[in-house]
Amino acid sequence: MREILTVSGIRKSFGAHEVLCGISLTVRKGEALAIIGPSGSGKSTLLRCVTQFETIDGGAIEVDGETMVATDSSGAVRYADKSALRRIRLKVGLVFQNFNLFPHYSVLRNLMEAPVSVLKLSKSEAEARALALLSKMGLSDKSNAYPYQLSGGQQQRVSIARAMALSPEILFFDEPTSALDPELTGEVLKIIRSLADEDTTMVIVTHEMAFAREVADNVVFMDEGAIVEQGSAEALFGGATHERTRQFLTRYNR
């Protein structure tokens, strides 16, 4: 299967503190990758580097065969030009921990805004696409509601639909259930599970270990800015080879 995301040896520091110390991973088409690890291990920073919210200090990132950033032999980090970065951005969907829906727009408008003003789809086309996504999310009756009228779980489902409205090649989830109470977590996980069943390419940063084990094809365990261990979900959850990974997982399996 073709590689949708290739991250090679990326480094990132905030001041003297190195948050990412040479991270490499690949995600192939149709693959669901879970990134797990303790708070402060660099998971979210990694996601922010790949989604262009942070710049890297070294290494390379390739999205769907196109180089987003690379480091030459002299160590200079070179980003692709603006139009390429924009093209890459549209291949990448991002679901935030705090949803970040636009509060002044209805659910439907939240889903139509980018397709209309970025992809230049016609209103009717964008609306048809938005309604199809909403029905997939089980939210057909909410198209005219405003975000504040929805539960957290519903808001997160809308934000997943919003990210998918641009038909990205790969979807990133940044702790999609961390802002939800346990009763609402299930409905969001169910949606992500159904996306995985349809072979949606995705990267999920999560603290839901049972969910990661069930949904992810591959799992990356990060600690202190480095990948400690990566492999298939079965291998990692079934018998992690590193002490640190086992230590982390037992805390969740108790």
Next chain:
Amino acid sequence: MHGIDYPLLLRSMVRGMGTSLSLFGLTLAITLPLGLVISAGRMSRNPVVRNSVRAYLLIMRGTPLMLQLFFFYFGPYYIFGIRGADRFTMAVVAFGLNYAAYFAEIYRGGIESIPIGQREAAEALGLTRSQTFLKIVLPQVLKRVTPPMGNEFMTLVKDTALANVIAVSEMFDVAKKAASGSVSAAPFIVAGAFYLAMNSVVEQAFRFAERRLSYYQ
């Protein structure tokens, strides 16, 4: 004691109100957009721009508007020996530069109160910077600045009375002259009623605006 010719008083008060309203309207027409530009300068990453704007804000907000009116009207002559524009124009300039400073800070408060996640979400969806500002940030800012703007609008209605210090014949100037001519407090009471009436319109307008914007939280 002279009696007061009320019909005459009311006629001249209405004329004065016309001047007050023009001052009010022109000041807003200048300051509402200008304040936004200044707030952008105040938030600029360039320290020269940012600090120049800070100095401007300190001067405009830190000295009396009455003094600024004098300065803009008489300054050109005293300093450069040239005639400035007419009284009304210079009053508009002084009010414009003064109120733009307050509006800029209100806009900045509004812009900075919008969670960064809103901008990131828009950016992640591929919206350009100007699309993000115009479609995502600005509408939310307008809702948040409406209550403090209501304050400023009402203050501006009353502050137009200050233009009398450079003899712009606005409402208060008319009342003052009528009062001294008739040795009566009645013109002041009439002027007070006019200001109150203007501000009750402002208050209604803002109540309407806030209701219109209450469809989301």
